[in-house]
Amino acid sequence: MAIDAKLVAALEAERGVEHTEELGLVSAESIKRYAAAVGDTNPLYTDSAHARARGHHDVLAPPNFIAAVITWGAGGAYARLREDGTEADTHLPGVPASGVRVMGGGEEMTFIAPVVAGTQLSRSTMLMTVTERASSQGPMLVVRYRDHYRDADGESLMQTIRTVLLR
Amino acid sequence: MSSGEPTQVREGFLPGAVLPPADHPTSTVQVFRYSAATWNTHRIHYDKDYAVAEGYPGVLVQSHLHGAFLATYCTDLLGEEGRLLELGLRVRRFAVAGEVLRVSATVTSVEHASADRVVVALALTESRCSDGETCVSGTARIEIPARWVQNGAGPGGSL
16 A cells, blocks of 8 residues: 555544543552663652652652554464564554654653542544645655553643654 | 753753753664563564664664653652653654664753742753664653752742
8 A cells, every 4th residue: 555545535534533541550560660671760760769858759750651652462463563663553644564664753742630540541543634645755755653552540641743754 | 861860960050051951862672662661563673684674774663662761751850859841852863773862952941830839841852873864852840949049049930
């Protein structure tokens, strides 16, 4: 599949449709591992006692942690992974699993409230806009998605706008 | 790297000010561990043969790890009294594991949010130390105590 009317129609059908998923628990362990991987030694992320002394229930997640997790949960069986190793579910509603080249076009994160270890996280994803654009390598689509992250009480934690380029 | 303490640039929060850079030496071990911590199975980040076949000289730093370096830069500025409100970024060039990546920032605006808090907008850049190429460009909005900028501040409104 290339950039054609069928793909545009599939994307347009997703515009404004919200998909909500329960992502599961943000554990202190996962936060501490993430901070260690980044090399960030901020004690709010790495030291539960320090975070509690500052009035938090437990460690806080570094700002882009929840947006950076590619797979929440166990992930698919090996036979279901694609040639490049990625999961078949691309978290891009309207984009087919193969035949389209997907490139990152940037991310804009708005931090509403801190994500504390112990949070049960959900994410609502919605395709916002589809724009056709000419490029030197032929037609391209610019697609913007909004991810809204909330806790179990429905309180907003973070919102991110992801832009992907399809060719 | 972060210590949790704010970097000593408080007097520098004025429009046009260039803030001190921070270097992040990356490695294949770091990129592997970041993939593990985010459950990212993309071969481009750990399979060098695959990365070479895709046209890159080595395994690539994840776009979110680039983002994490910008986030760390901002939160190191803030300490525990400030707050990161927004962070936007776009990856423009790849970086191979092993590169040293330098984050630098310029203050683009400073505005009062209330009597004792100001919102500072930053233009951020992350570049490869090997050749100076810009890997990431970004913007951030941070909220900090007004007293941090009072040396250069006017009485209310835009500074």
